[in-house]
Amino acid sequence: MRLTISALLLLAMSWSMGCQSPQPGPTDTQAPVAEPNDPMVSVNTLLPAPDDFAAQLIGTPEYPIPPYAEHLNGVRICLDPGHGGQAHKRGYKRGPTGVREAEMNLRVAQYLAEFLRAVGTEVILTRDGDYDMSLAERAGVANDAGADIFISLHHNAISNKPEVNRTSVWYHKDVDYRPSNLDLARYLLAGLQDSLALEQVTGVPLKSDQLMYEGGFGVLRHPQMTAALCESSFFTNPEEEQRLRDPAYNLLEAWGLFTGLARYAAAGLPHATLVEPADGLIGAGTPAALVFQLDDGLRSRGSWGHERQMIVSTSISVRVDGQDVPFTFTNDGYKLVADVPALEPGEHAVEVQFVNMFKNSVLNPHFVIEAQ
Numbered sequence: 001m002r003l004t005i006s007a008l009l010l011l012a013m014s015w016s017m018g019c020q021s022p023q024p025g026p027t028d029t030q031a032p033v034a035e036p037n038d039p040m041v042s043v044n045t046l047l048p049a050p051d052d053f054a055a056q057l058i059g060t061p062e063y064p065i066p067p068y069a070e071h072l073n074g075v076r077i078c079l080d081p082g083h084g085g086q087a088h089k090r091g092y093k094r095g096p097t098g099v100r101e102a103e104m105n106l107r108v109a110q111y112l113a114e115f116l117r118a119v120g121t122e123v124i125l126t127r128d129g130d131y132d133m134s135l136a137e138r139a140g141v142a143n144d145a146g147a148d149i150f151i152s153l154h155h156n157a158i159s160n161k162p163e164v165n166r167t168s169v170w171y172h173k174d175v176d177y178r179p180s181n182l183d184l185a186r187y188l189l190a191g192l193q194d195s196l197a198l199e200q201v202t203g204v205p206l207k208s209d210q211l212m213y214e215g216g217f218g219v220l221r222h223p224q225m226t227a228a229l230c231e232s233s234f235f236t237n238p239e240e241e242q243r244l245r246d247p248a249y250n251l252l253e254a255w256g257l258f259t260g261l262a263r264y265a266a267a268g269l270p271h272a273t274l275v276e277p278a279d280g281l282i283g284a285g286t287p288a289a290l291v292f293q294l295d296d297g298l299r300s301r302g303s304w305g306h307e308r309q310m311i312v313s314t315s316i317s318v319r320v321d322g323q324d325v326p327f328t329f330t331n332d333g334y335k336l337v338a339d340v341p342a343l344e345p346g347e348h349a350v351e352v353q354f355v356n357m358f359k360n361s362v363l364n365p366h367f368v369i370e371a372q
């Protein structure tokens with residue numbers, strides 16, 4: 001079994017190099033374009049690719065656009081290629097022969113953006129060149145754009161274990177923080193597992209960023225929308241490092257991420273809107289009602305049976321300052337009415353949770369109301 005998979009992978013690789021890339025493949029001995037002498041401070045460490053490399057291949061039988069990807073039309077997605085600049089820091093975020101993570105992250109993001117734009121997705125890139133940005137600035141780009149989804153694109157590294165090469169996708173804090181983060185992470189993971197098909201798998205490839213830092217990753221802490229961070233494979237693995245130089249392999253990774261996103265969107269992206277009071281102002285010291293319009297992300301398609309309930313009733317909850325409050329929900333009109341107890345003057349956090357029939361959670365569960 002193991003031999004069979006390896007053989008298939010080798011076949012797939014040699015085929016893709018021969019048929020799709022006019023550039024030398026990863027097994028060639030030709031050196032990358034680099035500064036002389038020290039490969040650990042070189043720039044342009046990836047194999048060069050024509051500007052229209054992705055455009056020529058997207059939608060071909062090798063990198064198909066599935067019909068259900070049409071549900072990505074109109075979704076606003078911010079892609080964040082990790083790192084950038086800092087090539088002068090010797091060996092910084094580089095593989096064994098000096099290939100830079102910042103460059104592979106950017107190329108995958110640019111190819112993914114091309115797939116997404118081909119189906120009408122609004123794409124914002126946090127960076128489109130080789131420069132550094134703070135983690136807060138990256139999230140700020142997504143927040144300012146009002147993105148629905150934020151994805152930080154990375155590749156992984158580990159010291160003294162060159163044999164390690166596997167896929168993981170990371171979510172912020174704990175599983176209750178924003179359940180839609182897990183939906184996004186799960187679909188991205190499935191796409192990467194199908195496309196890159198790395199032989200090694202870790203037991204649970206969805207990881208909390210608190211495993212690394214108590215406060216989690218800064219780049220996942222700041223976004224005010226559904227967010228995940230991909231560590232698609234390990235550039236510290238010598239064979240994987242050489243694959244990651246190859247534009248065909250970067251495109252394959254982008255395609256995996258794209259199909260994951262397409263399946264996520266096809267399953268419906270639920271939203272909630274506070275309609276009464278629309279300005280979020282309530283009277284202090286007296287009970288109030290909040291009316292939310294729910295959207296399961298599916299009904300608006302108008303397909304057969306669309307008038308049936310596609311929100312799981314038992315999944316609905318409303319919390320005010322972390323405390324559950326009573327509510328009523330009706331399938332007719334999808335109105336959710338929450339009973340808010342008397343509140344002290346000031347701002348209060350409201351959280352609305354539900355899942356649609358595909359088990360996708362609401363993308364924007366967090367609201368702020370003000371009692372005056």
Ligand SMILES: [Zn+2]
Nearest residue numbers: 082101154155
């Ligand atoms: Zn990284």
